[in-house]
Amino acid sequence: MKMNWVEKMLMNNPIRAAFQIWYEVPLLERLGGRTEGMKVLEVGCGRGVGTEQILNRFGASSVLxxxxxxxxxxxxxxxxxxxxxxxxxxxxxxxxxxxxxDQSFDAVFDFAIIHHVPIWQDALKEIHRVLKPGGRFFFQEVTSHALEKWSYQTFMVHPVENRFSGTEFINELERLGIQVGTKTTEKYGGDFVYGVGIKK
Structure with missing residues (x-):
């Protein structure tokens, strides 16, 4: 599901970019390390702010x-x-x-895109499929706790059924064979979940 104009405006502004660069990216780097010399996939790249960070800060060799x-x-x-x-x-x-x-990428990055997918489990299955064994999945996601709020429901458009909590998201990754363990954290009262999983 594509973003509506309100969410595009919110995502494509300097404040959002600064938050991603100075908070989210360092947090994911602390949880999962760099991807120096690796072949990386970014799902839901938007206007490319995260892509640039994957290339420069994380040190990826190449990014799709x-x-x-x-x-x-x-x-x-x-x-x-x-x-x-x-x-x-x-x-x-x-x-x-x-x-x-299958097994094409050393790492996959998700900067808050999978909560837009109606059957989000299918997205995680595909990420698992294209990750190499030992490959890392870096994620920052918006949970049902946030999506149930008035502001999200009034100004943005998201699927309303089959949403996930942070725990449900991680449990599905673990079920697929992407081990997260302690490399995760929830922020803002559970609105967002951050983490890094490793494919077994």
């Missing part, structure tokens, strides 16, 4: 960044045009049907 919304991919291409084709590929894509072979 995808988004369901062609408008976001166009913005990301404009933002990231300085990166050569051997380091960065941007494409329109669906996290429930990733166009990649």
């Amino acid at each position: 960044a995808m988004d369901l919304d062609p408008d976001m991919v166009r913005l990301a291409r404009k933002r990231l045009m300085k990166y050569p084709a051997d380091r960065l590929s941007l494409t329109v894509g669906d996290v429930t049907a990733i166009q990649a072979e």
Whole structure:
């Protein structure tokens, strides 16, 4: 499910970018380390703020960044045009049907996109499929605790059924064989869950 104009406005502004760069990215790095020299997939890249951090701060060798919304991919291409084709590929894509072979990536990043997916379990299955054994899944997600709030329901559009708590999200990862263990934390009263899982 694509973001509506309100959420696009909220996500595509300097305050959101600063929060992602100075808070979320360092938190995920502390939980899961860097990805230096690795082949990385980013699902739901938006305008490419996180993509740039994966390339620079996390040190990925190459990144395939995808988004369901062609408008976001166009913005990301404009933002990231300085990166050569051997380091960065941007494409329109669906996290429930990733166009990649099994065990293609050393790491996958999710900066709050899977809560937009109606059958979010299918997205996690695909991430598990494309991760190599020992590969890492870095995630920051919005939980049902947040989505049930008046502000989210009034101004944004999300699936209303089959939503997840932080615990339910992690339990599904563990069931698939992506071990999170203690490498997770919830923030803002349970509105957000952050973590890193390793594929067995």
